[in-house]
Amino acid sequence: RKEVEQDPGPFNxxxxxxxxxxxxxxxxxxxxxxxxxxDCRKEPKLLMSVYSSGNEDGRFTAQLNxxxxxxxxxxxxxxxxxxxxYLCVVNTATSGTYKYIFGTGxxxxxxx
Amino acid sequence: xxxxxxxxxxxxxxxxxxxxxxxxxxxxHDTMYWYKQDSKKFLKIMFSYNNKELIINETVPNRFSPKxxxxxxxxxxxNSLELGDSAVYFCASSQxxxxxxxxxxxxxGTRLTVL
Numbered sequence: 244r245k246e247v248e249q250d251p252g253p254f255n256x257x258x259x260x261x262x263x264x265x266x267x268x269x270x271x272x273x274x275x276x277x278x279x280x281x282d283c284r285k286e287p288k289l290l291m292s293v294y295s296s297g298n299e300d301g302r303f304t305a306q307l308n309x310x311x312x313x314x315x316x317x318x319x320x321x322x323x324x325x326x327x328x329y330l331c332v333v334n335t336a337t338s339g340t341y342k343y344i345f346g347t348g349x350x351x352x353x354x355x
Numbered sequence: 356x357x358x359x360x361x362x363x364x365x366x367x368x369x370x371x372x373x374x375x376x377x378x379x380x381x382x383x384h385d386t387m388y389w390y391k392q393d394s395k396k397f398l399k400i401m402f403s404y405n406n407k408e409l410i411i412n413e414t415v416p417n418r419f420s421p422k423x424x425x426x427x428x429x430x431x432x433x434n435s436l437e438l439g440d441s442a443v444y445f446c447a448s449s450q451x452x453x454x455x456x457x458x459x460x461x462x463x464g465t466r467l468t469v470l
Contacts, residue, residue, distance in 0.1 A: 275456045286461035287398065328396065334456075338409055343388075343459060345398040352359055 244269050247333050251345035257354050260321050264349045266331030266344055267313045274341065277314050277332040281348065287330055290316075321353045358382050361446050361462035367469040368436055369470055375432045376465045378446030386410075388447040388459070389421060398445070404429055405451075436469045443467070 251264045256262045268276075276293035291298065293305040293314050304317040314331055331346035359380045360426075368374055380387060389401040403411040407423040418434045429446060443464045449457040 279456075285464055286462070287459075289458045292456060292458075330398065340403075342400065342403075342411060344400075345390075347395065347397050 245346075246270060246344045247331055247346040248333075249329075249349045251347055253350040253352050254319055255352045256286075258321055258323060261317065261319045262321060263315055263317045263342070264329055264331075264351075265313055265315050266346050266349075267300055267311075268331075268333045268344075269312070270333070270335050271309075271312060273312075273333045273335040275334040277334070277355050278303075278304075278305055278314075279332055280344075281328045281330055283327075287345075292324065304318060318351075321351075323353050323355060326351055326353045328343040333348050359446055359448055359460050359462040361444075361465050363465060364463060365466050365468075367468045367470065370436055370438060372436050373432070374435045374436060374467070375430055376446075376467075377428070377430045378462055378468055379428050380446075380448040380462075381427065381458070382448055382450075382460060384460075385426055385451050386449045386457075387423065387426070388449075389429065389431050390445040390447060390461075392443045392445060392464070394442070397445040402429075402431075436467075438469050441467055441469045 278290040279287040280290045281287040293307045297306040302319045306315045328348040328350045330348045386405045388403045392398045401415045402421045404423045420432045423429045446462040447459045449459045
């Protein structure tokens with residue numbers, strides 16, 4: 244089983260739609276969680292951190308379920324500019340050192 | 356102005372050659388990383404350095420040798436390049452390896468093609 248798993252997509256949605264991505268992780272000792280966004284042929288950039296209580300940033304909502312070991316990202320009112328690959332990232336301590344583990348990403352295409 | 360910069364942006368070379376990629380960050384961060392993103396877009400950590408000290412080496416072939424002359428620079432030298440080394444290599448930095456919530460800042464990537 245991969246350490247961090249995501250549905251690769253692509254998710255093709257019309258503008259204005261609501262879309263949700265899930266990500267599961269295998270190490271129950273994982274400490275912190277993030278969603279990064281990667282545009283085509285560009286570097287990944289932090290979209291938002293994911294907190295246990297859930298957090299929202301404008302049209303984006305991230306949630307963490309430690310019991311089931313999954314993270315979700317909800318995008319409301321999708322814009323064309325949201326088209327990108329969304330990477331789930333889990334930070335896990337191994338022998339006292341934190342290591343960032345990336346999922347393979349979920350590709351989103353927002354269609355006009 | 357660029358936070359994390361890498362050179363070169365593109366690198367095309369023949370099998371068997373030796374090449375280097377350079378990375379610099381001006382964020383004052385203690386920790387730097389090299390990642391490899393293959394054709395399937397999977398981003399996998401190769402190395403991390405904290406204050407010039409190697410912390411993580413993810414079973415990368417010893418043809419890959421990172422070097423950190425100071426904490427703002429982390430270079431990657433690759434010997435005897437193979438076809439399978441073709442990928443995009445990203446450098447990244449974060450404030451401190453031992454802080455779990457630190458954001459990572461990525462460079463623009465170096466697209467390596469081995470012919």
